[in-house]
Amino acid sequence: MNVFDKSLSPSAQDPSGNPSREGSSCLGEAPLEHQGFTNRHLLLPIPCCVPPRAMCSGKLQTGLLVAGYFVYLLVGAAVFQALERTAEKQQKMAAAQMKEAFLQNFPHLTVAEMEQFMKNLTEAIQNGVYPVGNESQTENSNWDFSNSFFFAGTVVSTIGYGTLRPKTAGGQIFCVFFALFGIPLNIVFLHRVGKMLSLLCKKLGKFLYEKGMRKKKIKFLTLLFFLVTGILVFLCLPSLFFQITEGWSYSEGIYFAFITLSTIGFGDYVVGKQPGRIYFSYYRTLVAIWILFGLAWIALLFNLLTKVLEDTEKIIVKDLHQIVKVSKDNEESQPRRCWPAHFLPEEEVISPCAGGDAQKMESLAACSEQKKT
Structure with missing residues (x-):
C-alpha cells in the first residue's frame, strides 16, 4: 500500500476568477501558479501551499505527531525491558551453568550427552545468549533500554530481524497489541515526514x-538533489559508520542499510550483535532513529x-496502439483483388461435398460453363 498519497489540489478561487489567499504562498508572495512554478513540475508528491494560520496549525500537528510517536516507542521500550530482562538473566545463568558443566565433564560425556549439549547451545544462541568468554556476558543485556527501543522500532516498522524477540507470555501478548x-x-x-522532505524539494x-x-x-x-542527498545521508555515510563500528566491509554496510530501510530484514546482519565488540551506550537507539x-x-x-x-508503461502501450492502428490503416488502403475460379491452383479448388452441397457445386459449375460459351 502506498502511504504517500498525492494531495495536489488546485488553489481556491473567488467568483471573480482571482486566486484567494489560500492559493498564495506562506510568505505573503504571489500565488505559485502566477509565478509559473507549480506542483506538477515535480514528480514528488508535494503538498500545496497553505496560509500562515493553517501553516502554524500544521506545524503544531506535526510536532504533536512526532512527540506522540516517540513517546509511544519509549513506553513500548520500557515495557519490553521490564517484561523480558528478568527472563533473559535466567537464560544467561542457565547457559553459564551448562558451559561450566560441559568443561568439567567433557572427557566423560557420551554421544547422547554431547548431542544434548549442542542442542542447548544452539537454542541459547538463537535466544541471543552467547556462552563465549567469562561473566561479562551476564552483564550485557539484550533487553537494556537501548536494545528495547531498537526492538520497538523494528516492530512498528515491520522489519522484523528475528534475532531479538520476546520469550515470555506477557512480552508476546504485549508485542501483539503494541504492533x-x-x-x-x-x-x-x-x-x-515524507511531506516534509517533499516540501524541501519544493522550496529548492x-x-x-x-x-x-x-x-x-x-x-x-x-x-537529483533528492536522490543524491538521500543516498548520501541514508546509505553511504551510515555504511561507513557501520564499517567502523561493526567491523563489516563497506559493501556489507550498504547491503545492511538497504535491506533494513526497504523492510526486507533478512536478519543475517544486525547491528550491536557482534560478539567481542564493545558498543557505546544508546548505539542501537541512534540506529533506530x-x-x-x-x-x-x-x-x-x-x-x-x-x-x-x-509512465513508461503508458508510453509503451500508446506506441503499440499507434503501430497497430497504422498497420490496420495500411491494410485497408490496399485494393483487394478477386481472382476467377479457373485461375486458382488446383489444390485450392474446394472438393464437392455430399448432399445439398454437391448439388450447389454442380449448379455453380454449370453457370460458369454457360458464361464461357
Whole structure:
C-alpha cells in the first residue's frame, strides 16, 4: 500500500476568477501558479501551499505527531525491558551453568550427552545468549533500554530481524497489541515526514525558479538533489559508520542499510550483535532513529520509481496502439483483388461435398460453363 498519497489540489478561487489567499504562498508572495512554478513540475508528491494560520496549525500537528510517536516507542521500550530482562538473566545463568558443566565433564560425556549439549547451545544462541568468554556476558543485556527501543522500532516498522524477540507470555501478548496500534501510527508518521522532505524539494525548486532557471532544469535538479542527498545521508555515510563500528566491509554496510530501510530484514546482519565488540551506550537507539527517517526517504524513492515505471508503461502501450492502428490503416488502403475460379491452383479448388452441397457445386459449375460459351 502506498502511504504517500498525492494531495495536489488546485488553489481556491473567488467568483471573480482571482486566486484567494489560500492559493498564495506562506510568505505573503504571489500565488505559485502566477509565478509559473507549480506542483506538477515535480514528480514528488508535494503538498500545496497553505496560509500562515493553517501553516502554524500544521506545524503544531506535526510536532504533536512526532512527540506522540516517540513517546509511544519509549513506553513500548520500557515495557519490553521490564517484561523480558528478568527472563533473559535466567537464560544467561542457565547457559553459564551448562558451559561450566560441559568443561568439567567433557572427557566423560557420551554421544547422547554431547548431542544434548549442542542442542542447548544452539537454542541459547538463537535466544541471543552467547556462552563465549567469562561473566561479562551476564552483564550485557539484550533487553537494556537501548536494545528495547531498537526492538520497538523494528516492530512498528515491520522489519522484523528475528534475532531479538520476546520469550515470555506477557512480552508476546504485549508485542501483539503494541504492533496493532504502532504500525498504523508509524504509517502516519512516515507520511508526515515524507511531506516534509517533499516540501524541501519544493522550496529548492521555487528558489531556482526565482533565479531564472528553466522548468525542465529545475525538475532535473530537484530530483537529483533528492536522490543524491538521500543516498548520501541514508546509505553511504551510515555504511561507513557501520564499517567502523561493526567491523563489516563497506559493501556489507550498504547491503545492511538497504535491506533494513526497504523492510526486507533478512536478519543475517544486525547491528550491536557482534560478539567481542564493545558498543557505546544508546548505539542501537541512534540506529533506530536513522531507520525511522530512512524509511520515509526510501518510501518516497519507491513512489518515484513506481511513477516512472507507470509512465513508461503508458508510453509503451500508446506506441503499440499507434503501430497497430497504422498497420490496420495500411491494410485497408490496399485494393483487394478477386481472382476467377479457373485461375486458382488446383489444390485450392474446394472438393464437392455430399448432399445439398454437391448439388450447389454442380449448379455453380454449370453457370460458369454457360458464361464461357
